[in-house]
Amino acid sequence: MSTETLEEKLPEVAEVPKEPLFSSKNKRLLTDPLDDDNPITVQVLGICSALAITVQVQQAVVMALSVVFVMFFGNIIISVLRDIIPSRIRIIVQLVVVASLVILVNEILKAFLPDISERLSVFVGLIITNCIIMGRFEAFAMGNKVFPSALDGIGNAMGYAWILVAVAIAREVFGSGAISFPGIGQIKFIPDGFFEFGYANNNLMILPPMALIVVGIIIWVQRSRNTKLIEEN
Amino acid sequence: MKAVDNLLGKVRPVFEKGGKLEKYWPVYDALETFAFVPDHTTSKGAHIRDSIDMKRTMFLVILAMIPALLFGVYNLGYQHFMAMGQEATLIEMALFGFGKLIPLIIVSYGVGLGVEFIFCIKKGHAIYEGFLVSGMLIPLIMPVDVPLWMVGVATAFSVVFVKEVFGGTGMNILNVALTARAFIFFAYPTEMAGNKVWISTTGGGSTVDGYTGETLLGQAVERGANFYDAAGTAYASVADSFMASFIGLIPGSIGETSALAILLGAALLIFTGIGSWRIIFWGIVGGAVMGGIFNLIGPAYFPDNLYLQVPWWHQLVMGGFLFGVVFMATDPVSAAQTTRGKVYYGFLIGLLGILIRVVNPAYPEGIMMAILFMNVMAPTVDHFVVQANINKRLKRFKTLKTA
Numbered sequence: 303m304s305t306e307t308l309e310e311k312l313p314e315v316a317e318v319p320k321e322p323l324f325s326s327k328n329k330r331l332l333t334d335p336l337d338d339d340n341p342i343t344v345q346v347l348g349i350c351s352a353l354a355i356t357v358q359v360q361q362a363v364v365m366a367l368s369v370v371f372v373m374f375f376g377n378i379i380i381s382v383l384r385d386i387i388p389s390r391i392r393i394i395v396q397l398v399v400v401a402s403l404v405i406l407v408n409e410i411l412k413a414f415l416p417d418i419s420e421r422l423s424v425f426v427g428l429i430i431t432n433c434i435i436m437g438r439f440e441a442f443a444m445g446n447k448v449f450p451s452a453l454d455g456i457g458n459a460m461g462y463a464w465i466l467v468a469v470a471i472a473r474e475v476f477g478s479g480a481i482s483f484p485g486i487g488q489i490k491f492i493p494d495g496f497f498e499f500g501y502a503n504n505n506l507m508i509l510p511p512m513a514l515i516v517v518g519i520i521i522w523v524q525r526s527r528n529t530k531l532i533e534e535n
Numbered sequence: 536m537k538a539v540d541n542l543l544g545k546v547r548p549v550f551e552k553g554g555k556l557e558k559y560w561p562v563y564d565a566l567e568t569f570a571f572v573p574d575h576t577t578s579k580g581a582h583i584r585d586s587i588d589m590k591r592t593m594f595l596v597i598l599a600m601i602p603a604l605l606f607g608v609y610n611l612g613y614q615h616f617m618a619m620g621q622e623a624t625l626i627e628m629a630l631f632g633f634g635k636l637i638p639l640i641i642v643s644y645g646v647g648l649g650v651e652f653i654f655c656i657k658k659g660h661a662i663y664e665g666f667l668v669s670g671m672l673i674p675l676i677m678p679v680d681v682p683l684w685m686v687g688v689a690t691a692f693s694v695v696f697v698k699e700v701f702g703g704t705g706m707n708i709l710n711v712a713l714t715a716r717a718f719i720f721f722a723y724p725t726e727m728a729g730n731k732v733w734i735s736t737t738g739g740g741s742t743v744d745g746y747t748g749e750t751l752l753g754q755a756v757e758r759g760a761n762f763y764d765a766a767g768t769a770y771a772s773v774a775d776s777f778m779a780s781f782i783g784l785i786p787g788s789i790g791e792t793s794a795l796a797i798l799l800g801a802a803l804l805i806f807t808g809i810g811s812w813r814i815i816f817w818g819i820v821g822g823a824v825m826g827g828i829f830n831l832i833g834p835a836y837f838p839d840n841l842y843l844q845v846p847w848w849h850q851l852v853m854g855g856f857l858f859g860v861v862f863m864a865t866d867p868v869s870a871a872q873t874t875r876g877k878v879y880y881g882f883l884i885g886l887l888g889i890l891i892r893v894v895n896p897a898y899p900e901g902i903m904m905a906i907l908f909m910n911v912m913a914p915t916v917d918h919f920v921v922q923a924n925i926n927k928r929l930k931r932f933k934t935l936k937t938a
Contacts, residue, residue: 500682506722515696522700 323449331453335461337528342465343521344531347433352466353513355425359481362470364411364418366463368426370456372403373435377455380443387444396439397430404429418484434462469516477507543567561655565662589704593667595807599800600671600790600862606783607790608632611679614734614786617765620743635735636789639674642683646690647673654699665704665711666694672712672862675790676855677719678732685723689715709910710866713859713903720903728899729753733786734765743767750786751776752854752892752899759841760849773846780852791858794851801861810865813874814881818860819851821885826850829893842893850889859902860885869910876913876920883916884909 341347355361379399380387387395408426411419419426429435438458443451474481479497480488492501506512525531543566549556550563568590612628623631647666655662673690693714698707720727730748742748745767754762762776763769765786770776779785783793791797804810826847833843851857864870864884871880884905891901898904909916 500684502682502685502723502725504722505724506718509721518696518700 328450328453331450332457332460335454335457336464337461337524338531340461340465340524341434341437341458342462342517343524345434345437347437348462349514349517351425351428351432352469352517353510355422356466356470356473356513356516357477357508358421359467359470359474360484361418361422362466364415365422365425365429366459366466368404368407368411369429369432369435369462370459371407372400372429373438373455373459374452375455376400376403376435377438377443377451378448380439381446381448381451384444384446392444393436393440396436400435400439401430415484434458465517465520468520469513472516473507473513476504477512479503558656561660561662562652565652565655590664592809593664595809596668596804596862597671599803599810600668600675602796602799603790603793603858603862604636604671604675606793606796607675608636610783610792611635611735611789613784614765615736618734618736618742618746618748620766631735635679636674638683639677639681639686639789640671642686643673643690644670646687647694650691650694650699651703654703658703660703663704665698665707669694669711669715673715676712676716676788676858678727678788679735680732680737681719681726685719685726686715689718689722692718705868707868709907710863710869713863713906717903717907720900733788748786750854750899751780755842755845755853756896756899757841760845773849777846777849777852780849785853788855788858791855794857797857797861801857804861804865810861811867811870811877811881813877814865814870814884815861817878817881818864818885818888819857821882821887822851822856822860822889823847823885824882825886825889825893829889840893842896845893850892854892854902855900856885856888856892856902859888859906863902863906864909866910869913871913871916871920873917873920876916879916879920880909880913883912 335341338344342349342352351365355365376396376399380396383395404427407429408419411422411426438454442454446454471481475491479492480490482488492503504512543563547563547567548554550560551557552560556563609625609628609632611632612623612630615631616623616628644666647670651662651666670690673686677686693709693711697709697711697714698704701708716727726732730753732748733750734748736742736746736748743766745763746765747767748765751762760773760776761769764779764784770779780792781794783796785792801810801815805812805815826845826849829843829845830847833840837843845853860881864881871877884902887905887908888902891898891904893901895901
């Protein structure tokens with residue numbers, strides 16, 4: 303598991319007394335999850351939400367922002383509390399933290415973005431069960447100082463977010479032919495001329511199986527660019 | 536042949552190691568072995584070889600498809616002129632059919648082999664003939680007027696995602712041709728389902744009164760076994776509509792309508808040992824059993840659902856059931872590998888095919904779903920068959936020891 307490699311690095315981070323704010327190690331906490339250690343394409347976590355809410359870009363963006371919020375504050379809170387959380391009940395404590403943050407997000411969405419909140423339905427609530435979040439709490443925030451934990455939270459959430467948005471863009475462009483933005487309306491990406499020639503929107507793109515295949519394509523492209531990700535067998 | 540040999544011999548150095556187009560050796564190799572018997576000789580190990588190789592296998596399968604293909608060509612014209620209420624000669628019907636079918640074949644082979652060539656050149660291994668059969672099956676399971684670009688997209692999708700990413704020919708997890716069909720079915724449902732797509736009504740004139748264009752599968756949902764033909768005339772009896780569908784004069788995908796032509800192909804496949812008779816036989820039995828169950832419980836428990844009352848022997852000749860069981864289910868790569876496994880595999884395909892078709896009218900072509908589903912399940916079937924055998928022998932071993 304890739305989380306273990308991060309844990310091995312932890313003692314060094316803790317031992318070095320004075321470290322520049324954005325040392326190369328801290329930078330890597332931000333950048334690694336974007337590519338080499340991406341939570342979706344490399345660790346294969348959080349797949350369920352990547353399939354469920356990537357039909358429209360706006361949903362995916364809202365979902366991604368929610369996860370960034372929960373992850374960032376959750377990692378900070380857990381990291382602050384890490385010395386006083388009894389290790390026997392740590393999962394429960396982590397669950398309480400993530401649940402309260404998710405409820406907060408859910409209420410905010412309901413109040414300010416009722417349309418999107420309705421369309422996201424249970425999936426905002428299901429952020430609680432998103433394996434990436436609990437995984438980072440358990441693997442990183444429980445053993446690291448606040449600042450690296452915050453960076454790690456943002457890094458992993460952004461790694462999750464960009465995949466989500468990329469998948470959503472592919473699905474909405476080929477599935478609906480246009481991306482709808484709140485307030486602006488739809489912006490067409492497939493020219494009308496195509497439709498006159500008999501082009502049709504691909505319904506399969508709207509169905510969940512195609513999300514899996516789009517994620518697969520991203521993994522394929524990523525691995526052919528970044529050959530160290532390929533496992534030996 | 537001599538001229539071809541000369542030509543190939545002349546360009547050979549260009550493709551050989553050190554030549555200008557060395558990268559494209561797989562393409563040259565494929566063309567050469569396609570035209571001539573390979574001149575490789577065995578250098579070690581067993582020297583006695585069966586003369587059958589992949590090319591010959593594929594060629595025999597294509598040969599088995601020829602009756603269905605020719606009948607499909609005729610039927611395209613027959614349905615068209617019947618729906619338009621026009622008289623036409625056999626030649627006219629055949630010409631019409633070829634005009635529709637040949638572009639489909641060209642697109643399917645062009646795209647599929649193109650993708651295959653690209654992958655082989657990239658990976659640097661020889662081009663296998665796996666696509667020869669898939670490329671012929673794809674046009675045969677399409678509705679007549681499906682847009683060509685959709686066939687191209689679907690073919691590329693299924694070759695890449697079902698075959699090439701899993702390792703190329705011999706590694707496909709699903710049937711390539713059926714995946715292409717399922718892709719269009721889900722991606723562009725208006726081109727692959729409903730009443731409009733099965734008979735070509737373009738090209739001047741209007742359809743006759745009473746024309747609906749529904750296939751028998753569509754009709755059965757509302758009317759049970761009271762079928763009518765493309766011109767809207769009802770068949771006199773169930774036996775009549777059975778005969779029409781057995782011979783194949785019904786609307787449907789291009790190659791799937793004629794049970795007779797498909798059975799001719801099945802006979803060749805079974806005789807040459809290329810298609811597993813177990814899968815074909817037990818597939819038909821499975822379909823008959825499910826149809827029989829529906830016939831038994833239909834009138835008593837679900838009198839409103841007329842589909843259940845279509846006689847089981849009629850179910851077998853409707854739609855793509857036979858075509859799927861004979862040409863798709865027997866795909867040696869995606870089918871179950873064990874002898875006993877093939878029995879279960881075939882039986883379940885037949886059973887599920889009829890079950891899906893009757894119970895879920897949204898998926899009239901249940902056999903497609905059934906075969907794809909059983910393709911996925913085939914390794915599981917094999918696992919249990921092997922495990923059962925191990926257990927049986929362990930038991931025998933134990934009784935031996937105690938005795």
